[in-house]
Every structure is written in structure tokens, then in C-alpha cells.
Amino acid sequence: MTADLTMDVVVLGGGPAGLAAASGARAAGASTLVVEREERLGGILKQCVHDGFGLLRFKERLSGPEYALREAARAMAAGAQMLLEAFVTRAERGADGRFSLDCVSREGVRRVKAKALVLATGCRERTDRQAFIHGDRPAGIFTAGLAQYLVNVQGLLPGKRAVILGSGDIGLIMARRLVLEGVEVEGVYEIKGEPSGLTRNVHQCLENYGIALSLCSTVSEVRGRRRVEGVTIARTDARQRMVAGSEQAIACDTLILSVGLIPENELALSLGVPLDSATKGPRLDQNMHTLVDGVFACGNAVQVSDLADYVSESGEIAGRAAAAFALGPLRERVLVPLKAGPGLLYAVPQFVDAASPTPVVTYFRSNSSLLEGARVTIRGSACGAILSRAYLALRPPEMERLVVPERDYTGESSIFVELEREEREAIHG
Amino acid sequence: MLVIPIAKATKKLRERFGASLEPRDDRGSLLLEGTVPSWDAKIEAGWAAARFGYHGVVNDLMVPGVCDEALEQPPLRDGALEGAYFDVAIVGGGVIGAALARELARWELSVLVLEKEYDLAVHTSGRNDGMIHDGFAASPGTKKAAYNVRGNRLWEPLCRELGIEFKRPGSLVIFRGRTSAIAYPLMVARAKENAVDGWEYWSRARLRAEEPNVHPDQHGAFFLPSAGVLSPYKATIALAENAAANGVRFSFDTCLLSMGVEGGRVASLRTNRGEFRAGVVVNAAGNWADVVAGMAGDRFFSLHQRCGTELILDINTGATQRHIMSMPSLLQVRSKTKGGGLVLTPEGNVLAGPTARERPGREDYSTSAAELRELERHLKINTKLSLSQVISYFAGVRPCSYEEDFIIEKSRRVANLVHAAGIQSPGLASAPAIAADLAAMVVDIAAGFKAVRLRARWMPHRGTKPELRRLPLEERAQAIARDGSYGRIVCRCEEVSEGEVRDSLRTLLPVYSLDAVKRRTRAGMGRCHGAFCTPRVMEIIASETGMEPCAVSKKGPGSYLCAGKTKEHKAQAAEARS
């Protein structure tokens, strides 16, 4: 066994969130190690060869790999250490309050001790089984992320004639990618009445390439014993149930699924970190500090984000706070719940630490499309409205961000994020 | 059993199933011809015919719109077996064929196992609960009951020799509603009659103490401590590998197409890889066993297919219960199935199932939403379970005779043919006992043409490679020090290393497909279901074999994973346009 290693902060996951966390922790003076299970840094961005990353963070249009390289270079220049192709098989808190991690890699098994942990493990894709697809089980069914890896990293073509189920962003991006690779894309089918991906992706990836998007429809059955030979498409009603008699057979050799992402929180669970049932990520405060002292989380492990820039921002916050935790004296937190009101899917963070004088970067999503305009107000139970903003429209795929400047929360028992529908005139007027 | 004369049987069958029915006594078995309106009616007629005491029911009733299924030939064509001779040919590489192969390897016999698929345990033996039943559920007096109880005792020592996991969590049949506990004395009587190894009554309080998450509306349970679990595909593969180490030959992608019978013996076997001869032929062909019997002119039974679907739950659900649990009245009680429940796999997943549905299709593994809804009810037995924990689901097909019992016997018409047919549940649990009896029959026949001696160097123990995730940290480190590839994790959910994937490709029976690696190592069986490991395993298979990554298949010929390389396709597509 390789000798033990002791760090102030250990970051699990070397995607944009973890890399930004490492930069943040180093900037605050903590010795920092990033543990990444893949052979290269960058997380999911390594395979996102399209551009559109970094407009906020780097004020430039970058491709995913370029963005990842920048983040990696920053973290390394800041002096963060990297342990690649290393897999954390066990994480535990010892009697001394330190975390102890068993990291397995080609070099052996290394026990790493840390004062603070940052979970930046990203998310995984829902599979055909988790979307309850039925029929035969041939080769040729891929999650969009796997298809993206095959095409963009390995140079392999998943098939020649594809149907895409689900209009998540990765599915939209893959529809375009496949057309560019000479694959016939038979269409994108979405069970809901509106796309799950960003409007800009619907325009740029489907409309500009003449790919049809069918809403209120889903794959009811897959056919083919060895390789996909076709799928059956059925229309769905408002409650997402298939309409009998609406089935239509489509010949294809590939089915690609973009039916949702699930934050990866197996390590968080093993450390006893409570999760939020809406985000499927840890519940945490504005410093990205989970309810377990010393465990921080950021990026897609916390909530599925549509923008790498936001992911990096959350990483930076988590990294700095983890360093402060590791280096500073133990400090009591005063957690005030931050609650998402009716009409919102969720709000992050779920708590504000009233004892911590830091701005609160709040993210939320509406649970339905409000195209007529809306107003969102952050309100304290004692002090009333803290911040309010009007929106021309809110759509569930689009994550919204509001920053509450540093302020005093003493006396507040709860903070609310409230949504009101607004008349369009009110905004224009 | 008393045989009802054919005239009387005909009258009774026509009364129920219509005048078009033409029952015949075909050399002692009952042959049904004619037309019935539905598949269900065909099955019902077969069951009814089975009560007349004939030696098997051959059900050739036609159902409008349902065609006979033909055996699909593997695409491979070579002469690998042309002109060869084996003392014994076993048709079928399921758990029965593999267990028999291992038994026969104790003897100085040349043995060949033919399997039409690319791997072992592709069909029923890889598609079940993996439960080694206690033997309580089988009807007293059946072969199923007797073989099950014997098999249950044999599996544990056998798994030690094979180096695979066997667990004995025991099974709880939970009483729902105050009145169902009245069944207890009847259950004891049946357990005694079947010679089951132990049973206990558990009070409501005891059950709650041992299974805190159990459905609240419980009134105690009947506990059967001998019920066990194992991985059915790993067991089948391990049996075969150990047989191979003792000299048995396996031929995959090899389908038996016909047999030449001369003088009341099978003289030749024709396959897609050539024609060969064998001293004894064993029919262990699972859902095709009636077709294989027909190839030798010995079709005295028909099989019908009872499909079952199972849900697999996330591996972290295993910690929420300690026993196999069923709660019969949660489902409407059906005659031909044990009703299913929650099984704990040795790895720690909970399985919910199986369902039981009669439908045509010997290899139809398609699933439906309706069946999933049926299974959802099982999840209620354990209050910590929900559909959101489902990581996958699958179906299997039980090969069933109309007597609903195993057919394990020497052919009455062909001197060197032995049948192991109708091996429905509990066929896995029974396999070691079935194999022992089959081996005795084979040796008996073989003794007629050669002196059969025990093999001097029989090796009962299978050499196994370590599963890294189960090793103590220190030993894991040592393994990685010897070979760094044991430190590179390629399946993140099940923590499988590159080294273990390579090991699985360097056995006596290597199979170079994604699903074959999955069955051997668990890579791809976790919650992400292969989204992470697929490209990595493809690359490892490619580097082990020298094939292109895009030539790697999911499950044998025709199930290609990729259509080629991106650059080449783009060029072709452009050319096609211009």
C-alpha cells in the first residue's frame, strides 16, 4: 500500500466544478488534492466538442474541452495536486474528525486523509430501463452521453439511422452531431408538451438542421432481437399516458435516450449527507456546505445545471469555504431554511447560514412554462421582501440565478423564494 | 397412473374445447390435433389432456394467427465438427447442460456440449431469480419436489468447489390478514411431505423484529431457513469452466439441426459446423427440448412457454431486508406459479418477481408496462422499496411440460438418447441433483459400448481469480502491485477493474462480447447500466483479441454495437450523395 497522504481539502471529481473548487481552495491557502476516476480532467466537458461554453466565466466562446483545459490549467497553476484514474472506494469520517478515503489506482491503494471534502462528482444519465422502455432488448440503445463519447472521443458511429427519445440538451446536441456525421436522424420525440432542453438548443441543433421535434410522443416499444430494427412511437396525453391506437412504427437501427440526468451522490449518501428529493443533490447552505460538517458539494452533483459557468461558480464557492473550514477554527452554523414557494421546482441553496457573512447565490427553476411573464421575490419571514426581479418568461429547462448581497439574517426563521405570475404589460409598462 | 382410453379422453376434451379436437394415442403419448380459438385454450387443453395418464402430451393444436417457431441458425458456417466422434453430446449450454458436463467429467468419456448461442446461460439459466428454493412450493410427489430438496443440499458444497458465492438467507412466506395464519398446519404438513430441511413459525412480533421494514399488515410468517441464492449465470459458467478444465469440450454458435437415427439409435448429429457422431445424446435444450426430441423421432411431449418478468433494484436496497420474502395474498393466487416475491441476490440487489404468463415465443423476452405494474405490488412487502429504485428489468421463459413436471428419463424409443426437458422452476435449484441422475443414465448407456472408468485426475475445484472489490485493502494493494490494471476501475457502479475484465477474457471458455463480460464480472450491471463502462470494455476486448473496437458485439453475431468509424461513414455518405 502506498503511504498515507494528508490534505486540507480533497475534491472528488475533476470536472469543471471540482477544478474550480480546487482553484478556490488553493486561493484560500489550503493544500488541495483532486481525485478523478477518469484518465483525464474535465468531466463531461471533455466530450462536448461544440462551443458555447465560458461566455460568463471567461467572456469567450469556448468548446467544452477548451473550457475544461482552462479550468484544469488554473487549478494546477494554483498548486492543486491531481490524482487521476483514481477511484474512491470508501469514504469515512474517523474519530479525529478527519475524513479518510481509500483511493484505488494503477499505483496501488492510497489512504488519503482530509479535513474537508468537496463532492464534485457530477451526474449520470437515466437509462432506457429507468425510462421504462419496453419491447425487445437488442444492441443499439444508447444514452445520449454514451453516444457522444463514442462519436466524439472514440470516433465510432453508433448507427446509421437514429431515433432520439427525449429532448434534453445532450439529445438535441447529439441529434445535430449525428447529422453532421452522416447519420439519418428520424426525429426527436418528447413525452411532454414542451422541450426539456434549452430553447437555443432547439433552434441551433434541430431547426437549423431540419430535424423534426415531435412533442407529446414517446417510444412505446423497441423491436429487434440482436440489433435495433425499429421502434414504435405512440402519442401521449396531458398526463403522459400513451394514447391507444396512435402507434406508428419507425425503422431505425439506433435509439438514443436523453431522458434526464441524476446527480451522483453515492459517496454523499455513504457519508450520511441528507439529499433534497427535488434536486436529488445534497441539501446545503450558501457556502455549499452540506448538513454534514466538513462536507461540501458543487456542480451537477448538487443540481443538474445547464451552464458550465454556473457550475464553476458553485465550485469556487465550495472550494473557498472548504478551505476556510479546514484551516479555521470550528464555527457554529446558524441555518435558516430557504424554501421554494408554489410554482417552483426547487431552490438552491436550501439553507442560509446566518452566521456567515457571504452573499447568497440562489438558483431556482419554475415547474411549468410561464411565457406571460413572472416575478420572483426573495422574502424573509421577519424582514419581508429582500430582492425581487421580473422575468419576461420562465421555463423549467432554464436555471435562473439571483444573488442576494451580504446581509444580516438574525431574527429570520425562514427565507422564501416566491413566484408570482405577472401580466406582460406590467413588465413593459 | 391409470390411462383413460382414447375414446373417453376424446369425448371429454371435445366437450370442453370443441368438436374439431382430434386426440390420438401416438405410441403411448397423447397427441392433440385440431384448432382452438386462442392460445389460452390451447394451453388449457394441454393441461386437461395431461390428466389422462398418457406418457406425455404432444399439443399440435393450431391457434389462428400463431405460427410455429423455427429454430434460428447461428450465422457461423465451418466444418469444425465434421467427422468428429464424442462418447457423449450434450445439447444445450444452460445450467442443466453445464451441470451434467461437470458430472460427466468425472468419467473417462469424451464429452461435447453444443450451444447455439455465443455464450452459456443466455436463455432461461441466465434469466431467473437465482433462488435455490427450499422445496416447499413444489407439489408433493412430483419430480420437482424431490429434485429440489436434493439440489438444495448439493449447491452449497458445489459453490465452494466452484468458487462462487452461495448465500442462505432463508425465505419468509408472510401471512397477510389474521386468517391466513390458519394455513400454518397445512404448510407444515406439506413441508414434511416434501422432506424440506426445516421450517419455523414466526410471530408477528418476531417478524417485525427481524424485518423492521416489512409491510405493516402482516400476521407472522412461515420461515424456511434452507432457501438460498446464487448468481445463476455465474453458476452456469463456473460449472462449464470446471468441466472444461476436466476435458469437456464446448462448442458455441453451434446449433443441432437434425439427427440421423439408425436401428433405434442416434447415429449422427448435423450442425451448422458440420456433422458428427456421438455414443450418447443428452437433450438439455431448454425451451427447444421438444423440438430436439422430434429430431430423433421421439416427440412424446410438447413444451409451452411461461414467461416471467423481474425487476432489479439498486444495490443499496439489499440493506433494507435480510430474507427472501413473499406475501402470497398481495397477488391474486394463481395455480401455476408460486406468486413471486422479493429475492435478495448474493450481490445485494433486491429482485422483485417473477410474473407468470402463458404466451407463445420460446425466446421472446419482451416486457410490458402491464407486467411492471403487476410487479410493483411486490415492492409493498418491503416499505423501503419503490419503483424509483428500479435499475433494470428482464424476462425469462420457463419451458413447461403439460404435466407441469420435469421430464428426466432415458428415451423409450431411441436407445442412446436421454431427456432433461420441461425444466421449469425450480430447475436451477434442482440442477446438481438432476445432473447426478442424468450422469448415471449416460454412464449406463455408455457402458454398453465402452468400459467407463472414473477419471484419475478429476479436479473438482475451479481456479478463480479474485474479485478486487471484495479483497481486504492490503491484499487489493498487493494485487495492484503485481498488475496495475487491477487498479484501473472501468465499471464505476460495481467497481470492476480492467484487470478483472481481462481475466474474464483469459479463461478456458472466453467469450468476446459485452454481455458475456457483464455476466462474468458485473461490469455494466449497476445503476448506470453500462453508460460508463461500455466504451472501456469494448476497448479492452479489442486489445485482448486484436479486433477493432467497432467490431465488438453486445451479445454475439448480429448484435453489433457500432456501425463503423465516424470518418469512414462520413466519406461514404458524401460519396453516396454525389
Ligand SMILES: Cc1cc2nc3c(=O)[nH]c(=O)nc-3n(C[C@H](O)[C@H](O)[C@H](O)COP(=O)(O)OP(=O)(O)OC[C@H]3O[C@@H](n4cnc5c(N)ncnc54)[C@H](O)[C@@H]3O)c2cc1C
Ligand atoms: C452533453 C452536455 C452538453 C452541455 N452543453 C453545455 C453548453 O453548451 N454550455 C454550457 O455552458 N454548459 C453545457 N453543459 C452543462 C455543464 O457544462 C455541465 O453540467 C458541467 O460540465 C457539469 O460539471 P461538473 O463538474 O459538476 O460535472 P462533470 O463534468 O460530470 O464532472 C464530474 C467529474 O467527477 C468525476 N467523478 C465522479 N464520481 C467520482 C468518484 N467517486 N471519484 C472520482 N471522480 C469522480 C467524473 O469522472 C467527472 O470527471 C452541458 C452538459 C452536458 C452533459
Ligand SMILES: Cc1cc2nc3c(=O)[nH]c(=O)nc-3n(C[C@H](O)[C@H](O)[C@H](O)COP(=O)(O)OP(=O)(O)OC[C@H]3O[C@@H](n4cnc5c(N)ncnc54)[C@H](O)[C@@H]3O)c2cc1C
Ligand atoms: C422468470 C424465471 C424465474 C425463475 N426462477 C427460478 C428460481 O429462482 N429458482 C429455480 O430453481 N429456477 C428458476 N427458474 C427456472 C430455471 O431458470 C430453469 O429451470 C433453468 O434455468 C433451466 O435450465 P436449462 O439448462 O434446462 O435451460 P436453458 O438455460 O434454456 O438452456 C438450454 C440451452 O439449450 C440451447 N439450445 C436449444 N436448442 C438447441 C439446439 N438445437 N442446438 C444447440 N443448442 C440448443 C439454448 O440456446 C439454451 O442455451 C426460473 C425461470 C424463469 C423464467
